[in-house]
Amino acid sequence: MNKFLFVPLLIVGLLIGCTSQVSLDPVEIDGDVESCAECNMGINEIEHATQVILEDGTPKIYDDIGCMVIDLNENDENVGIGYVHDHDSGEWIDMKEATYVQESTIHTPMNYGIIAFESGDDANSFQAAHGGDIFSYDELLQLNILDLKHGDEHDHDHHGEESDSHDE
DSSP states (O other): OOHHHHHHHHHHHHHHHHHOOOOOSOOOOOTTTOBOTTTOOBOOOGGGOEEEEETTSOEEEESSHHHHHHHHHHOOOOEEEEEEEBTTTOOEEETTTOEEEEOTTSOOTTSOOEEEESOHHHHHHHHHHHOOEEEEHHHHHHSOGGGGOOOOSSOBOTTSOBOSGGGO
16 A cells, blocks of 8 residues: 555544544433343333443443442442432433432332432431431442342342242
8 A cells, every 4th residue: 555545544544533432421211111220120210220320432221220239349440430320310420429328218229229319408308207228329339238138029139030938
């Protein structure tokens, strides 16, 4: 190849490579199609859904904050950013900036009872009215999350299968 042609092609290639950005924005969740990356349950309650966007732009969607925490602790993936829904506004917020409240009477799809707030003051107000424990993102990752799970009328195990515990 002619060196006069090679240099411009190299520059164009570098410019294209530098300008192609991977999106780390939250993806739209289709509740009729999506399922949880951890427990494989359908995403039926969008307001409790969470997602992480890997550095390569691949989204991982979860039906419950507890499922996301389990997956983050089990898998060593390169997370670009993660999102949870603010309990009050329903808007996506950065999972690392959120303040979390966990209480066994809070209904979430897999019954971990964890909700997120953009504002620490809002989390404190919710806790004062409803009880529960407050956690930062880092504190949430340190918990034995399975200990937080409480039973429900469906009595599913973590992987979405019916258990026999309600037959006794």
